[in-house]
Amino acid sequence: MIDLFVIKVGGNVIDNPVLLQSFLKKFADVKGKKILIHGGGKIATRIGDKLGIESKYVDGRRITDAETIDVVTMVYGGLVNKQLVAKLQANGCNAIGLTGADANIIPAYKRPVKEVDFGFAGDIRVEDVQAAPLKALLDAGLTPVFASLTHDGQGQILNTNADTIASSLAIALSKYYSVRLIYCFEKKGVLHDASNDDAVINLIDRVIYKELREDNVLTDGILPKLENAFAAIESGVAEVLIGHADDVQSNTTDTVAGTLIR
C-alpha cells in the first residue's frame, strides 16, 4: 500500500504555462502525502543571458560557475519555486518551498574535478539525506516542493540534478513510507514503439526489461532512466513510475496510465 508519492516534474513542463497550470491543479488534487521536485526549465538560461552570463554545457550537463550558481539559486530557488508554491496554495495544496539547504535535508559535496570541472555542482550520498525533518513536515500536513539545489554544509549552495534529488529523497523516505517515485514529463511513459506516443508499456520488471532490451525496443534516452529506476527499487523504493504530467492523477492510483516499474 503506497503511502507517499515523490513526484518529479521536468523542465519542459515548467516551461509550458498551459501544461504547468493543468499539472499543478492535478498535483494539488493528488490524495495522500506527496512531495514535488522541479527542474528549472529554460528560465535560468534566459535570465542568465539577460544578465550577460553565458550558459556552458559539457555533454548536456550545465557547468555551474560562480555567476551561474547565483542565477540558478535565484531562478530555481526563488522565482520558479515560490511561484509554484503560490499556485499550489491557490489550488488548495499546503505547499512549502525548499532547497536541500533548508533544514539541512540534502547535504551534498562539490563534484570533484576530473576531466571536467563542473563548478558548483553537488553530488548526493543518499545516506546523508535527513529524512526526519521531511517526515515532520509531511506529518504537519505540508507538501514540500523542492528546487534542484543542495548545499555543502560550508555555506555554499550547489546545483544538483532534479532526477537525482527525487530518487535520493524517495530512497531516504523509504524507511518511513512505502514510496512510489513518479517522473512526470511530456510523454505518456516508456513506449513499445518510439513513433507511437500511445504505445505505452504499462509494467516493466527485471524480466520484461531484459526481454525489451534483447528485442531492441528501448531507445537510448530511456535506458539510463530505467537503470536509475531499478537502482531506486533495489534501495528500498516500492515502485517507480514514468508518465505524462497530465496523467499525474491516474498515476497515483492503481490504474496507471504510464509505465510502472517494480
Added chain:
Amino acid sequence: MIDLFVIKVGGNVIDNPVLLQSFLKKFADVKGKKILIHGGGKIATRIGDKLGIESKYVDGRRITDAETIDVVTMVYGGLVNKQLVAKLQANGCNAIGLTGADANIIPAYKRPVKEVDFGFAGDIRVEDVQAAPLKALLDAGLTPVFASLTHDGQGQILNTNADTIASSLAIALSKYYSVRLIYCFEKKGVLHDASNDDAVINLIDRVIYKELREDNVLTDGILPKLENAFAAIESGVAEVLIGHADDVQSNTTDTVAGTLIR
C-alpha cells in the same frame, strides 16, 4: 521569561558582507527558539538594473510592477534567502528559508489603489497569520528565515515590508510564546543625542517615551519605529528591542546593549 526571539535584520546589514558574516555567526549562537526576517538590501535594485528593469519609488516605498515582483521574488526569496540559510547551516543553525506563501503562513492582500498604485505590494491582517505551522517548525528544532514576501492566496506573490512581517509574526506567535521582537540595524539603539552613537537609551516605556517626545530628543526617523513597537506590545508582544546587528547576542539576554521597549 522570554522564550522566542523574532529578529529582523535590515538591508544595510545584508549589503555589508563583513557585518553580515559577523551577524550570522552571532545569530546562530543565540540560544533558544528564534526566527529571522531579512530585508533584501540593494541587490534587487542592482539585478533589476542589469535586467533593464527600472526601480520606481514613491515616498521611499518601492512600486512593485509585474517585472519587479519577479525580481524581488528571485532575489529576496531565492538568492538572499538561500545564501543566508546555507551560511547559517555552516554556523550550526538549522535554518529553513521561507516566504509568507510557504505553508500559507502569511496570507496578504494586494494594497488597494488610492493616490498611488503600489502594484504587487502586500498588506497583512495580523489575524490572518498562521502561527500553528510556524510553531510546528520551531518545535521541530528549526529556525525559520523569512524573506519579505507574502502571497494573496490566488497564486500571486506580493512584496511586503520586512518590519511589518517581523511585527506581524511576533504578534501572531504571542499566543504561544513570550516574544521579544528585535530590530537589528547599523546603530546601537535609540539615541539620547543623534550626534553620539554611544548615547543609547536602554529602556523606553510609555512614560519615558512621552518625556522624550516633549524634550524633542527623538529624531523623525525613529518615531514611526517606536510607534510600531508600542503597537506590537499592545497586541501581545512582551518586549521590542532596537539595536545593532553586532549586539544581537547581548540583546537576547537580560543585559541589553540596545534600546528595550516595553
